[in-house]
Amino acid sequence: MSAKKEDPRAIRSKRLLKEAAISLLVETQNLQDLTVQKVTAKAELNRATFYLHYLDLRDLMRHIVYDILDDLSKKLLPLLQLQPVDLDEQLLAFLDYFYQHRKFLAVLFEEKAFQKKLHNFIVDIVQSRRDLQKIVTEDAVSKDIIASSILGIIMWWIRDGKQHSSEFIAQQMSVWMTKRQ
Numbered sequence: 463m464s465a466k467k468e469d470p471r472a473i474r475s476k477r478l479l480k481e482a483a484i485s486l487l488v489e490t491q492n493l494q495d496l497t498v499q500k501v502t503a504k505a506e507l508n509r510a511t512f513y514l515h516y517l518d519l520r521d522l523m524r525h526i527v528y529d530i531l532d533d534l535s536k537k538l539l540p541l542l543q544l545q546p547v548d549l550d551e552q553l554l555a556f557l558d559y560f561y562q563h564r565k566f567l568a569v570l571f572e573e574k575a576f577q578k579k580l581h582n583f584i585v586d587i588v589q590s591r592r593d594l595q596k597i598v599t600e601d602a603v604s605k606d607i608i609a610s611s612i613l614g615i616i617m618w619w620i621r622d623g624k625q626h627s628s629e630f631i632a633q634q635m636s637v638w639m640t641k642r643q
Contacts, residue, residue, distance in 0.1 A: 476515050478505040480526055483519075488565045493523075493573065527576060530567075531583055534559060538587055550636050557616070557628040557635075564620045571617050584609035 482504035486496055496519055502512050516522040537555045560567060570576040588605040612635065619631050 472515065475505075475507060475511050476525075478507060479512060479515065479522060480529070481505070483522055483526060484566050487569045491565075491569055493569055527570070527579060530563075530570075531579065534583065550632060553636055554628060554632040557632050560616055560620060561628045564624065568620050571620060577613065577617075581609050581613050584612050 479501060482501045483496060486500055486504055487493065490496070498509060498512055498519060501519070501522070502509050512522075516525070534556065537559055538552065585605050588608050592605070615631065615635060619626060623631075
């Protein structure tokens with residue numbers, strides 16, 4: 463049995479609501495200022511449409527975070543393939559995503575729940591790479607320490623180190639990671 467195809471109007475409405483929420487967060491830089499009324503006004507949709515697709519703002523934000531993690535997964539998927547990949551190139555693509563969305567992600571980084579989800583995502587990537595490379599855990603730095611370090615670098619960069627390019631950060635992380643993995 464195949465899954466029912468989603469109505470294009472529903473897809474459009476969800477996209478508009480997500481884009482409106484992101485736009486408002488970039489403008490205000492404060493998640494607490496976000497309201498259903500502001501999101502629907504910005505999206506030029508009514509509240510009924512919002513509640514047709516989302517339970518509340520928390521549900522909308524959860525979907526936005528899942529979209530971010532899906533996008534990051536797509537960027538990192540080549541790192542988890544059996545073919546050799548250029549780690550520096552993939553790291554740069556990963557960091558470019560953060561740089562492109564830095565204003566929005568800076569707001570999300572203030573939320574502990576988002577930090578935890580992103581940390582767990584990075585832990586999974588580190589473990590997948592270790593499994594692929596057959597790295598024995600006892601011989602390697604803890605995946606939690608690596609994930610925390612990567613997350614810390616990204617958070618510092620987005621908040622305070624914006625003058626550095628994604629190429630510079632990728633180069634610095636690559637040097638550090640090749641010594642630690």
